[in-house]
Amino acid sequence: MKIVFIGAGNLASSVAPALQKAGQHIIQIYSRTTASAQQLATILNCDFTTSADSIRQDADIYIYAITDKNYPIDIVGSRQALHLLTSGSVPYTALRGAQHAGIFYPFQTFSKVQPVSNFQDVPILIEASDNQSLLKTEELAHCLSEKIYKSTSESRARLHLAGVLANNFTNCLYALANEQLEKADLPFDILLPLIDETAHKVHLTTPRQAQTGPARRGDTDVMQKQLNLMPQELKEIYTILSDNIIKNSNKL
Amino acid sequence: MKIVFIGAGNLASSVAPALQKAGQHIIQIYSRTTASAQQLATILNCDFTTSADSIRQDADIYIYAITDKNYPIDIVGSRQALHLLTSGSVPYTALRGAQHAGIFYPFQTFSKVQPVSNFQDVPILIEASDNQSLLKTEELAHCLSEKIYKSTSESRARLHLAGVLANNFTNCLYALANEQLEKADLPFDILLPLIDETAHKVHLTTPRQAQTGPARRGDTDVMQKQLNLMPQELKEIYTILSDNIIKNSNKL
Numbered sequence: 001m002k003i004v005f006i007g008a009g010n011l012a013s014s015v016a017p018a019l020q021k022a023g024q025h026i027i028q029i030y031s032r033t034t035a036s037a038q039q040l041a042t043i044l045n046c047d048f049t050t051s052a053d054s055i056r057q058d059a060d061i062y063i064y065a066i067t068d069k070n071y072p073i074d075i076v077g078s079r080q081a082l083h084l085l086t087s088g089s090v091p092y093t094a095l096r097g098a099q100h101a102g103i104f105y106p107f108q109t110f111s112k113v114q115p116v117s118n119f120q121d122v123p124i125l126i127e128a129s130d131n132q133s134l135l136k137t138e139e140l141a142h143c144l145s146e147k148i149y150k151s152t153s154e155s156r157a158r159l160h161l162a163g164v165l166a167n168n169f170t171n172c173l174y175a176l177a178n179e180q181l182e183k184a185d186l187p188f189d190i191l192l193p194l195i196d197e198t199a200h201k202v203h204l205t206t207p208r209q210a211q212t213g214p215a216r217r218g219d220t221d222v223m224q225k226q227l228n229l230m231p232q233e234l235k236e237i238y239t240i241l242s243d244n245i246i247k248n249s250n251k252l
Numbered sequence: 253m254k255i256v257f258i259g260a261g262n263l264a265s266s267v268a269p270a271l272q273k274a275g276q277h278i279i280q281i282y283s284r285t286t287a288s289a290q291q292l293a294t295i296l297n298c299d300f301t302t303s304a305d306s307i308r309q310d311a312d313i314y315i316y317a318i319t320d321k322n323y324p325i326d327i328v329g330s331r332q333a334l335h336l337l338t339s340g341s342v343p344y345t346a347l348r349g350a351q352h353a354g355i356f357y358p359f360q361t362f363s364k365v366q367p368v369s370n371f372q373d374v375p376i377l378i379e380a381s382d383n384q385s386l387l388k389t390e391e392l393a394h395c396l397s398e399k400i401y402k403s404t405s406e407s408r409a410r411l412h413l414a415g416v417l418a419n420n421f422t423n424c425l426y427a428l429a430n431e432q433l434e435k436a437d438l439p440f441d442i443l444l445p446l447i448d449e450t451a452h453k454v455h456l457t458t459p460r461q462a463q464t465g466p467a468r469r470g471d472t473d474v475m476q477k478q479l480n481l482m483p484q485e486l487k488e489i490y491t492i493l494s495d496n497i498i499k500n501s502n503k504l
Contacts, residue, residue, distance in 0.1 A: 068466070089477055111453070122445050157478075158432045160478070163429070164490075165425045166429040166447055167447075167449075168463070169489075170425050171459050180417070181411065184407035191415070193359075194419050195418055198418065206440070213420030215420060229413055237492055
């Protein structure tokens with residue numbers, strides 16, 4: 001299938017090369033930013049443009065890998081083609097003017113620095129405006145991953161939120177932990193085995209069962225000592241998450 | 253060296269077998285709970301007792317692997333031996349009556365279900381009341397790990413706090429994410445590639461640089477949509493962590 005990517009950011013930089021490797025034809029990259037478009041087109045050895053008027057009309061699929069804030073958007077390229085959103089929180093109806101529209105949402109965190117190379121285990125959520133489009137979307141997803149989920153906008157929104165909790169907020173906690181290490185002149189590296197083990201554990205047991213620590217044990221002495229080490233802002237985060245752990249410990 | 257373990261919980265169940273494997277002689281397990289003492293003693297093929305009066309007097313080292321709440325505590329066994337705490341937040345002076353006391357704090361999350369098998373990369377923080385004890389503690393630590401850090405109570409407390417943030421709270425976020433997935437009838441497995449990638453990324457870049465998501469992008473529309481999906485308690489967690497990400501994004 002001939003594919004045009006709309007957008008050349010973190011997601012496109014991982015997904016486009018993976019699709020190409022799987023035998024799809026990425027024929028063009030469109031981005032408003034020349035540097036981004038050119039960089040990705042160079043990797044793919046394909047055409048790029050920064051002008052919406054120059055977007056190729058002969059693609060089978062247009063994949064929109066742009067920031068959620070830009071939706072709703074008028075589709076570009078061929079109206080008869082399949083137009084796919086890659087967002088967790090936008091419905092495909094946000095592609096205005098598409099006859100065939102759908103969702104192709106790979107559930108992973110993407111960055112240009114470290115492109116995701118192994119897509120086999122990356123869950124891909126799909127949805128489409130009609131049966132033929134759904135089959136086409138499924139075919140595209142299957143060439144990357146073994147884990148395809150047909151989804152609704154609602155379940156996708158929940159998954160997206162779960163991703164914010166388990167990725168964005170977890171990463172924020174890593175950053176807050178790093179601030180404590182810096183105060184103690186300890187390197188961030190010291191935390192990596194713990195971070196890895198924390199992630200590994202929930203492969204084997206549920207997160208509530210894996211829960212340990214002062215809040216889980218109800219050790220108010222340690223919690224008070226830790227609170228004394230913190231600025232006010234961190235105190236609030238500490239208290240609200242500890243309260244959640246305590247509340248859920250009682251349920252177990 | 254002949255070692256007695258005081259406590260047979262999560263930490264002892266990982267550390268005692270690892271020390272034995274490294275050639276140390278675990279001669280006895282003491283725990284107030286018969287089942288725990290017996291279980292660990294069986295694994296180690298060593299003696300156990302539930303009576304403080306029967307604790308062996310001929311050990312070189314007594315390792316206290318008990319809950320922080322139990323400190324301060326009168327030492328058991330030989331007064332001349334080295335008495336080591338395994339806690340992140342208690343000073344060795346909490347071992348009352350010890351002539352030689354110290355800290356042996358392996359910085360990892362432990363559970364009986366999934367004992368830590370590879371200690372080589374687990375950071376161990378050490379501290380002791382005197383030089384000879386410090387050397388002995390260092391020798392013990394080196395037989396398990398290559399990453400030994402001499403620490404003060406203050407730096408250890410910071411590290412412990414960093415561990416609560418990066419392990420306990422991260423795990424709590426996994427649990428909250430799972431609640432969202434349950435509402436969408438999606439399996440927890442769908443989250444694992446993202447959890448793994450989130451942990452992996454901070455091996456390659458700093459957590460602040462790895463930060464992505466609606467808060468990082470300042471996408472208030474998505475944030476508002478996500479808030480609409482949540483109960484009040486989760487709203488508070490979502491808001492406070494998003495605010496922290498936004499504040500720190502401005503610093504980058």
